[in-house]
Amino acid sequence: PIQVKGPGGVGFLTGVSSISSCEDNVIVLRNDNTIWAWGDNTYGQLGFTTPTNSKVPVQIVIPYETTIPTGSLTIKESPYTNTPTVELIPIATDSIGSVAQMCFKNETGAYSAWESYSTSKIWTFSNGDGNKTVYAKYRDQAGNVSAEVSTTVTLDTTPPAVPTPGMIEPDDIGRKITYNWGTVTDPNAPDGTNGSGTSGYRVRYRINDGVWSEAIEIEDGLFWTTDILTAKEQIVIQIQSVDALGNTSAWS
Numbered sequence: 001p002i003q004v005k006g007p008g009g010v011g012f013l014t015g016v017s018s019i020s021s022c023e024d025n026v027i028v029l030r031n032d033n034t035i036w037a038w039g040d041n042t043y044g045q046l047g048f049t050t051p052t053n054s055k056v057p058v059q060i061v062i063p064y065e066t067t068i069p070t071g072s073l074t075i076k077e078s079p080y081t082n083t084p085t086v087e088l089i090p091i092a093t094d095s096i097g098s099v100a101q102m103c104f105k106n107e108t109g110a111y112s113a114w115e116s117y118s119t120s121k122i123w124t125f126s127n128g129d130g131n132k133t134v135y136a137k138y139r140d141q142a143g144n145v146s147a148e149v150s151t152t153v154t155l156d157t158t159p160p161a162v163p164t165p166g167m168i169e170p171d172d173i174g175r176k177i178t179y180n181w182g183t184v185t186d187p188n189a190p191d192g193t194n195g196s197g198t199s200g201y202r203v204r205y206r207i208n209d210g211v212w213s214e215a216i217e218i219e220d221g222l223f224w225t226t227d228i229l230t231a232k233e234q235i236v237i238q239i240q241s242v243d244a245l246g247n248t249s250a251w252s
Contacts, residue, residue: 007036009056028057035060065142069094073136073151080154080196082245084132088121092138092146101139106132114139129155130193156196160186160241162249163201166222168237177235179203180223181252184241196244204251205237215240 004013013036018029025039025046036057037046044051046060071092075081092099101114106126117138125132132155138146166180186195202215203224218224229235238251 004038005056007057007059013057027060035062065096065140066144067095067140068144069099069138069140069146071099071136071138071146071149073134073149075134075151075153078151078153080156080245082155082157082196082247084125084127084155084157086123086125086153088123088134088136088151090117090119090121090136090138092117094140094144097141099138100141103137103139105135111135111137125155129158131155154193154196156186156193156243156245157247158187158195159247159249160184160195160198160243162252163239163241165237165239165252168235176225176227177229178223178225179237179239181239183222184249186243196247198241199244200242202240202242202248203237205235207233207235209234209236212238 005011006013013028015031016028017031020027025037025041027035027037027046029035036059038054038057039046041051041053046054046058069092071090073091074089076087076089077083088104090102092102099117102117102121103111103114104121104123105111108126123134125134131152133150133152135148135150137148161184163184164182166182169178169180181201184198186198188194199219201218201222203218204212204215205226205228206212207229216224224237224239240251241249
């Protein structure tokens with residue numbers, strides 16, 4: 001056996017508690033928990049900062065990273081949605097390494113399993129209309145976990161109220177008519193959260209017990225005027241309200 005030179009070729013290597021070797025290189029663990037290696041390093045297999053071969057032991061320094069990732073969370077459909085399944089937009093960075101994983105939870109219950117980091121995640125809320133908060137955490141390659149981040153959106157699947165029908169007002173010759181109705185509101189969710197708001201109305205009609213027309217969008221005002229009638233025709237008109245998310249009331 002040949003005694004191994006010490007670091008820098010000075011003296012001899014002592015205090016070795018464990019050793020591992022292959023054909024062209026050797027790695028040892030010393031009693032002070034430092035790691036040393038020598039031999040072929042063509043491909044960086046010894047862990048040196050450069051692919052340089054060494055005939056004497058060189059200490060391998062393993063970076064120790066404790067900086068936690070930082071991040072944010074938003075919902076693509078914010079601030080209102082009429083579907084409980086949404087797209088989350090997780091954004092996280094790590095000052096030293098890279099963000100490796102992420103996990104999520106609703107207001108109640110446990111976090112989901114860790115999964116590979118991505119800037120998009122399809123997520124389903126808990127049941128019921130109202131404010132929905134989603135929480136997220138991020139983990140880097142060293143296992144450091146970020147602080148909890150969250151975002152809130154209002155789930156609104158409740159249709160607005162049915163409009164109260166008004167009067168059909170004919171003109172002097174009875175062919176041009178104006179149909180009007182009362183203002184409606186978008187009801188609150190059971191938890192008191194405001195709805196997304198009424199955005200307009202739809203009108204449909206039928207003449208002489210015929211088929212209903214296509215819905216006519218009314219975005220401004222509380223009336224609809226038409227001159228489609230001819231002599232001795234009868235018209236039936238219905239109205240429904242529409243909220244900002246497209247939820248519609250029943251026909252009046």
